[in-house]
Amino acid sequence: MAEEKQTTTTVSRHSEVGHKSLLQSDALYQYILETSVYPREPEAMKELRDITAKHPWNLMTTSADEGQFLAMLLKLINAKNTMEILAMDINRENYELGLPVIEKAGVAHKIEFREGPALPVLDQMLEDACHGSYDFIFVDADKDNYINYHKRLIDLVKVGGVIGYDNTLWNGSVAEPADAPMRKYVRYYRDFVMELNKALAADPRIEICMLPVGDGITLCRRIS
Numbered sequence: 001m002a003e004e005k006q007t008t009t010t011v012s013r014h015s016e017v018g019h020k021s022l023l024q025s026d027a028l029y030q031y032i033l034e035t036s037v038y039p040r041e042p043e044a045m046k047e048l049r050d051i052t053a054k055h056p057w058n059l060m061t062t063s064a065d066e067g068q069f070l071a072m073l074l075k076l077i078n079a080k081n082t083m084e085i086l087a088m089d090i091n092r093e094n095y096e097l098g099l100p101v102i103e104k105a106g107v108a109h110k111i112e113f114r115e116g117p118a119l120p121v122l123d124q125m126l127e128d129a130c131h132g133s134y135d136f137i138f139v140d141a142d143k144d145n146y147i148n149y150h151k152r153l154i155d156l157v158k159v160g161g162v163i164g165y166d167n168t169l170w171n172g173s174v175a176e177p178a179d180a181p182m183r184k185y186v187r188y189y190r191d192f193v194m195e196l197n198k199a200l201a202a203d204p205r206i207e208i209c210m211l212p213v214g215d216g217i218t219l220c221r222r223i224s
Contacts, residue, residue, distance in 0.1 A: 042105075044101050044102075044104065044105040047101045047104070048098050048101045051097060051098065051101065052097065052098070055097065083110065084110050084111070084112065085110060085111045085112070086111075086112050086114065086134075087111055087112070087113045087114070088113075088114050088115075088116075088118045088121060089113070089115065090115070090116060090117060091115070092113070092115040095113050095115075118141060118145075118149065119145065119148060119149070119152070122149070122152040122153070122156065123152065125156060126152060126155060126156070130156055131155050131156065132155070132156070132157070132158040132159065132161075133156060133158065134156050134157050134158060134161060135157075135158060135161045135162070136157075136161060136162050136163075136164070137153050137156065137157050137161070137162075137163045137164070138163075138164045138166070139153070139163065139164065139165050139166065140166035140167065143167065143170070143189040143192045143193050143196075144189060144192045145192075146165065146192060146193065146195075146196040147192070147195055147196050147199055150163070150165075150196065150199065150200070150203075154203070154205055154206070154222065157222050158222070159222050159223065159224065160221065160222065160223075161221070161222055162219055162220065162221050162222075163206075163219070163220045163222070164217055164218070164219050164220075165196065165200075165217065165218045165220070166214070166215065166216075166217055167193065167215045167216060168193060168196065168197055168210060168215075168216040168217065168218040169210075169212065169215055169216025170186065170189060170190055170193040170215065170216065171183075171186050171215060173186050173187070173190045173193075174190065174193060174194050174197065174216075197210075197218070200218060200220060203220075204224070205222055205223065205224050206220040206221060206222055206223060207220070207221045207223055208220050208221075
């Protein structure tokens with residue numbers, strides 16, 4: 001009976017707090033981590049996960065899908081001498097938190113960081129004729145600007161390249177009626193996320209695949 005009660009509590013806590021995940025329980029989430037993430041996790045990823053998990057803001061508690069993506073990205077950076085990354089954030093402290101790990105992994109020289117709002121940077125890149133320069137772009141930012149990011153990023157990614165948008169299922173709220181009970185921040189951004197999803201589905205320049213992992217990730221491959 002004690003074990004049954006504990007399981008019920010875990011499921012309830014997951015539903016209330018969650019991991020920005022559509023999984024049904026913390027136990028299932030932990031199973032994925034222990035089965036497919038931890039066994040192949042590079043040491044740099046483990047260090048980064050430990051650092052951010054202890055941060056009071058909990059800046060990047062790496063979920064299973066994000067962890068696997070970052071691990072593969074780290075391998076690609078090490079494998080391709082010409083590969084470079086442009087990272088943007090409104091707060092440089094977020095980048096510097098993981099900088100010691102990045103330097104230890106020997107890839108700091110391949111990462112250019114720009115601090116500040118992304119839209120002016122993207123506009124400048126378009127003015128500088130960076131059209132079709134990027135193989136892969138990943139967006140996890142202010143949801144109310146997602147549609148504005150897409151309008152610019154579609155010109156920056158090369159034909160055959162991929163744009164990934166995070167949180168496109170937005171805590172599952174996109175499938176709920178407008179009057180359903182939701183947390184304030186979920187309700188506020190819900191319409192912006194739905195606007196993006198609708199625009200992506202209607203965009204003839206891309207092929208899309210919405211993955212029901214984490215909080216939803218939509219991959220867009222530019223075809224024209």
